[in-house]
Amino acid sequence: MNTLMALLRRPAVAVSLLFIVTVVLLAALAPWISPFDPDEQFVEGLTLEGAPMAPSTPYWMGTDLLGRDLLSRLIFGARTSLFIGVLANGLAVLIGTLVGLTAGFVRGWLGSALMRLTDLMMAFPALLLAIALSAIFQPSVWIVAMVIAMVNWVQIARVIYAETVALSARDFVAVERTLGASSLRILFSHLLPHLLPTILVWATLGISTTVLLEATLSYLGVGVQPPTPSWGNIIFESQTYFTSAPWLVFIPGAAIILLSLAFNLVGDALRDELDPTLKGRR
Secondary structure (H helix, E strand, O other): OHHHHHHHOOHHHHHHHHHHHHHHHHHHOHHHHOOOOOOOOOHHHEOOOOOEOOOOOOOOOOEOOOOOEHHHHHHHHHHHHHHHHHHHHHHHHHHHHHHHHHHHHHOHHHHHHHHHHHHHHHHOOHHHHHHHHHHHOOOOHHHHHHHHHHHHHHHHHHHHHHHHHHHHOOHHHHHHHHOOOOHHHHHHHHHHHHHHHHHHHHHHHHHHHHHHHHHHHHHOOOOOOOOOOOHHHHHHHHHHHOOOOOHHHHHHHHHHHHHHHHHHHHHHHHHHHHOHHHHOOO
8 A cells, every 4th residue: 555655656657557447447348338339330431432421429439340330349459459468468477586586596407498588489589489489370359369478488487586596595595494394485485575566567567568568469460369459459450540540550550559558657656665775765
């Protein structure tokens, strides 16, 4: 609660939290608050020339090239983008934590093998690797989430590994070993609680990265496939109308940027509040 109040005292972070909560509520309540079915094509949603309609009533954000309501597709797209962002980042944090914690605590050949695997994964450009994996598997919401998780866990693993190595050398761990504490007790009762602030910060910051990566994959056509709406494939479908109907690109693009910025601001603020090494510098 103290951390939340400290975050709310920062205007930029408070606005970011409000925006995140708004997007989450829109995504959760999409079937009830969306003005139209996101896949419904309206004849009157196109001009006489067959072009998308500009924002006006009853289509407050205009229509797309098939005459579908853009606002409805954005609301349902928020559900898709958030689901993938949270699921992919959750898997990445889980994998990275397990790998880093095991490598940093066990050490030896197992730790070396895990960290060499991490180094090998870091050697591949994340976007190219994600595109290759998406091309191999049949793209779907679940596959995209797993692909993003497979390329995003390495940074978390390196951070957790470094902190685990440092914590394992602390006196309280040596005392626990002397008293006969098991490795599992040391891991879950002493090391993991010290790592929770770092895990929480990465869990927040990582959502920004996964949302951006999902949008990039969908824009490139190897992410979420139509007709399922996501903010990335809305831009992909509408890119040919960039000059004649710019709202089809600018509105979902702005949504992606604002959501990523909001998670970054909240994550940075959490790091400032939870990292004891930074508290004395503010």
